[in-house]
Amino acid sequence: MEPVTLDTDRLLLRPMEAGDVDAVLAACQDPDVQRWTRVPSPYGRGHAEDFVLKIGPAGWREDTMYNFGVFTRDGGALVGSMGLVGFTPSRHAERVAELGYWTAPEQRRRGYTAEAVAAVVRWAFTEVGIDRVEWFAEVGNEPSRAVALRAGFTMEGTLRSWFVNHGTRRDAWVGSLLPSDLGLESRLPYLPAQPQQSPQ
Incomplete structure (x- = not known):
């Protein structure tokens, strides 16, 4: 897929560029980013360069990951990274995607990440x-x-024991969002399960 740009009232979501490496490197020094995500730890400049210059562009080109840098429209500060990740042929066929994100520490508690999520899932x-x-x-x-x-x-x-993070298998919460949750139609019909009746 050709890379795209999305925007919201306060944010610009675009593929990352070479000029974003320093901001990504700084954000990924945050202990919470390293603790809760699967970014390398310690996180060096080479990791940021690989993510921005190689991994991100390859994801768009190969349809394996559609990643956005999230930036403020007023000033262009990096808010975080967000994307549809983990595509495989079977997931493509089933029209399922995983949403992943991290937020720079100085940009938290402002509602930016939820605002960006709304734009990405609608897209x-x-x-x-x-x-x-x-x-x-x-x-x-x-x-x-x-x-x-x-x-x-x-x-x-x-x-x-759903995934491995820093060499240890860990439990994970799972959630989902469907087109119908936003008042949109799905590409394939959806038949929800009916509540089961208790045996008499």
Whole structure:
């Protein structure tokens, strides 16, 4: 897919560029980013350069990850990174995508990340043809969970030993957002399960 740019009232979401490396490097020094996400730890300049200059562009080119740098429209400060990640052929066929994000420490508690989520998921539903956006976070990552809830995600449960973070298997929360949650139609019809009747 050709890279795209999205905007909201306060934010500009665009593919990252070489000039963003320093801001990404600074943001990823934050202990919470390193604790709760799978960015390398310690995080060096080479990691930031790889992410901005290689991994991000390759994701768009190969349809494996559509990542945005999130920036303030007033001043252009880096708010964070957000994208649809983890595409595989089977997930493409099923129209399912995973949403991932991190937020720079000085930009938290301003509603920026939830605002960016709203833009990305609407784009995913209306332009990419996604029918289900999934969110995962390690159990205990309350700020990420709060953003997902604010954006309208439904929490679906806890997955045991779901992923590896820093060499240890960890439990994860899982949530989802559907087009119908935003008043949009899905590409394929959706038949929700009916509540089961208790045996008489």
